Each structure stands twice: as structure tokens, then as C-alpha cells.
Amino acid sequence: MLRDTRLMMNMPITVEIADAAALPGQLEATYAHFAAVDRRFSFFRPDSEISLYNRGEITETQLSPELREIFTLAQHTKIQSHGYFDIRRPDGLLNPSGIVKGWAIRNAARLLRDSGLRHFYVDAGGDIQSMGLNADGQPWVIGIRNPFNDAEIIKAVKPQGRGMATSGSYVRGAHIYNPHRTNTELAEIISLTVLGKDVLEADRFATAAFAMGQTGINFIEDMPDLEGYAVARDGIATRTSGFGAFVAS
Amino acid sequence: MKSSFFAYVLTAAALLGAGSATAGTWGSPGMLSTPAPQIGGALLEPVLSGQHYKDGTFTGQVADAYYGPLQVQAVVQNGAITSVNVLTYPKDRGQSRRINNYALPRLQQEVIQAQNVRVNMVSGATLTSRAYLRSLASALGQAQ
Numbered sequence: 001m002l003r004d005t006r007l008m009m010n011m012p013i014t015v016e017i018a019d020a021a022a023l024p025g026q027l028e029a030t031y032a033h034f035a036a037v038d039r040r041f042s043f044f045r046p047d048s049e050i051s052l053y054n055r056g057e058i059t060e061t062q063l064s065p066e067l068r069e070i071f072t073l074a075q076h077t078k079i080q081s082h083g084y085f086d087i088r089r090p091d092g093l094l095n096p097s098g099i100v101k102g103w104a105i106r107n108a109a110r111l112l113r114d115s116g117l118r119h120f121y122v123d124a125g126g127d128i129q130s131m132g133l134n135a136d137g138q139p140w141v142i143g144i145r146n147p148f149n150d151a152e153i154i155k156a157v158k159p160q161g162r163g164m165a166t167s168g169s170y171v172r173g174a175h176i177y178n179p180h181r182t183n184t185e186l187a188e189i190i191s192l193t194v195l196g197k198d199v200l201e202a203d204r205f206a207t208a209a210f211a212m213g214q215t216g217i218n219f220i221e222d223m224p225d226l227e228g229y230a231v232a233r234d235g236i237a238t239r240t241s242g243f244g245a246f247v248a249s
Numbered sequence: 250m251k252s253s254f255f256a257y258v259l260t261a262a263a264l265l266g267a268g269s270a271t272a273g274t275w276g277s278p279g280m281l282s283t284p285a286p287q288i289g290g291a292l293l294e295p296v297l298s299g300q301h302y303k304d305g306t307f308t309g310q311v312a313d314a315y316y317g318p319l320q321v322q323a324v325v326q327n328g329a330i331t332s333v334n335v336l337t338y339p340k341d342r343g344q345s346r347r348i349n350n351y352a353l354p355r356l357q358q359e360v361i362q363a364q365n366v367r368v369n370m371v372s373g374a375t376l377t378s379r380a381y382l383r384s385l386a387s388a389l390g391q392a393q
Contacts, residue, residue, distance in 0.1 A: 014370065126373040134369050145373030146363060156366035168374025193372055221356060237361045244357075248366060 001135040002027050009038045009101070011125030017112065018119035018135040026115055030108050030122065037104040041067065043095040054093045067096075073204065074099045081208035081219070102165060102203025105129050109199070122199075127165040127206075129199035141248050147191040147231055154237070155193075155229060156248040163199025167192050167210035187232035192216055195227040195246060202226075301328040302392035309388030323388040330389075 003016040004027055015030045042048045049067055052058045063071070074096055077085040087096045101124060108122045109129040119132030121140055130140040142164055143153030157164065168191035192210045196202035205226055209216030217238045220228035227243040302325040311320045324331050 016369075121370060123370045126371065128370055128372055130369075140370070141366065141368045143364070143366070143368035143371045145371050146361065147374070149363075150373075152363040153366070153368060153371060154361040154364060156364050156368050157372075164372050166372045166374050191374060217356060231361055235361050236358055238356050238358050240356060 004031075006031055008034050009042070009104075009124070010044075012123075013125070014121075014123040015108070015112075016121055017117055018133065019117045022117065022120075026112065026117065029115070030112060033108050033111055034104060034124070037100065037107075040064070041070065041096065041100045043093075043097055050094065050096060070096050070099050070103060073103065073200070077204045077208055080223075081205075081212070084211040085204065085208035098207045099200075099204060101125070102127060102163070102200035105203070106163065106198050106200040127163070127199055127203050128159070129163045130159055131161060139248075144193050144229060145191075148235070154231070157193075157195070157246050158248045159195060159246065162195045162197060162246075163202040164193065164195050165199060165203035165206040166194075167206040187234040187236065189213055189216060189230050190233045191231040192220075193229045194220060195243070197225050302330065302389065304328065305392065307388040307391040309384035309386070312383035312387075321384040321388060323385060323392065325392050 001016070001018050002022045002024060003014070005012050005014040007013075008031065013031070013034055015027055017026060039045065039047075040049050043050055043054075045051060049058070049064060053060075053063065053067070071087075071094075074085070074087045077099065078087075085098065087094050087098060089095055105122050105124045105127055106129060108124075109120070109131060112120050112122070113131060117131075119134070121128055121130035126145070128142055130142070132140075134140050139158045139160065142157045142159055144155040144157065144166065146152035146154045147168055189210065192206055194202045194206035194209065196205060205220065205223065206228075209219045209228065212219055214232075217228050217230040217240065220226045221240045227240045227246065229240075229243055230238045232238070302323075304325050304327065306322060306324050308322045309320055
């Protein structure tokens, strides 16, 4: 079993390979992939392709196939989410990070699979693609972090090969957590976890649905192949009708 | 909540020590050897007891939480951080606010509860918390 965590792209990235035949080079190749994605598509790097495009130093026809794919995915997500997902910022610049992250994790998992591995996960900042079984020969189990307490999980999920992603906002003070429902008003959503057919699907729709606020979980319910678990700031969670099939006891 | 708050402060202090430069470049590979939730309580002691801030209210820089801006304000009394307020956070995005009336589905609700289940990994909103740390680090930078 090989496992490492490195801080890249502003987030901890963990790769664990449970295959007995795993080689350190396969772990290194995965991190090299993330480093390359960061160099090429980071909004924050002045020499990245996206920065060149934002500054008008390259035109649309000069874009790489990868960045074209990312822009296409962003456009689809914008349409599918009725405009809630938009990589164009108020200042007019394009920040595709909301697509790049899930895309990079999905592609990292594909690289591992294509190199012959069958049992692994890739976790970048809490968005996760897993495959196969863990080192104990058991299904991978992902905890959903308690948005009120970093050290706790509030649900254990067996993703069964699906991707999982969580969008959320920082909880403003512990006093807002009321475990007893005192009124029937809908409270603000602070954490939304989505299961999708892969982590790219989970991530882009978690982002889009989180932006919708209280109706986000309904949007997930209405989308085929997506399940979700939303936590409101009164401590009440809402789950889609198919989510229960993935809950680990 | 208390312990996770201190974990945030610890990490922000670590960022300060590392000299947080532009987003995307700070933090060398391997700096964070374990996922954030595993930051041990024992590590917090020297940072919290050794750190003495100026009293006042300090507003951090706006940090990009990937999907929107996030900015925090740290309040220091008697040299200690008494509260951290989030001034802006990514909740509205996109121009279109037209949304269909989704058929009210068969959604189930429950009170969240801590689970004592062994898990392999944890999903949470880390990006936002990192933007939080960047903003907090800049706020605390002014309090030194």
C-alpha cells in the first residue's frame, strides 16, 4: 500500500494505492499530473495558459485541446445550472478553477487505472475519486465532515466507484448550531455533498447546486445520476431519495 | 467547535511563518504531511501561548475561495483572538436567478449526528477554509 499527502494547488492532495503491485513511480506520476495541471490552468499563475488567455496574449484559436474541453464543460454546466455556475467573474476574467479541480482528479484516477491499478483513491481538497477496494479488501468509505466541527464526520458513505465532492461555506460561529429544530423556516445551506458518476460530475454540480442555496438539493434530486446530502446551518440535513443506498452503516 | 477554531488559527500562524505570498505559490510540497483534521492538539499549545497580538479589530485581505471572495475580521482582546467574523463568503454567483419550480421531491430530513464509523477519507469544503486561512493570516499579520 502506498499513500502520500502533498500540498498542491492550494489544497492537500492525498493519493492512496492499495494494489499490492503499486510502485512509487505511479504515486509520483499522479503528483506530476497535478503539478502540470496547476502550471497550465492555474488562474493564479501569471504564466499559465488561462492567464495568457485572460490577458489577451493568446486567442481562442490558439487554446490547447485541454483548455477547450474545460471551457466546454464550464459552458455545459452554466446551461445545466440555469446560470448559477459561471467561470466568468464580475471583472470579466475567466476563472475555470471550479471545473479544473474535478477534471484534474478524474484524470489522475484515469492515469492510475490506465497504468494497470485497480484499487486506489485520489482526494484533492475533499473531492474524491475512488476505485476498487481498500488495503483491507473492504469497500472504500468516505466520511462527510461536520461543517460545525472539523474533527467529526456526520455520515459515512460507500461511493461504490462514484465520485464525491463537497461545496460549502465557512460556519460563522458555533452559536448558530442548534441541533433541535425550533422553527420550520428553511435555513441557509452551509455544506452540500454530491455523489456523481465520477468526481468531475460530482464537483461541478456540487458547486452549481451550492450556489442555488436552499433549492440546490432539489436540483440534485431532479438530475439523473446525482445524489446529494445538504446540511443547513440549523444542523438539519436534507438528502436526496437515492442517497440512502450509499450510506455505510 | 473550539478545537477546530484553534486548528484554523494554528494553520494561519503557520502560514504567516511560511511567509504567505501569492495564492497558488505558498506552501511547499510536503508541508502538510497529514490532512488538516489530523492536526494534533499538542501542536497548538506553543502557538497559542507564544503568540501575542495587538488589541483591536483587524480585517484580512479578500481571498479567492475559488468560487467567490471571502474575507474575515479578527478581533483581539488582551492579546488573544476572541472572535473571527466572516465578512463575505461565496454564496451568490452567476447572474441568472431564474430557477424553475422543482417538483418538491421525496427528500428526507434528519438532524446531523457525529458518526463513530471508521472511514478511509473525508469530504468537506476545504477550498473555502483555505481562503479563510489566507484572509485570517493577513488579518493577524496586522495584529503583530
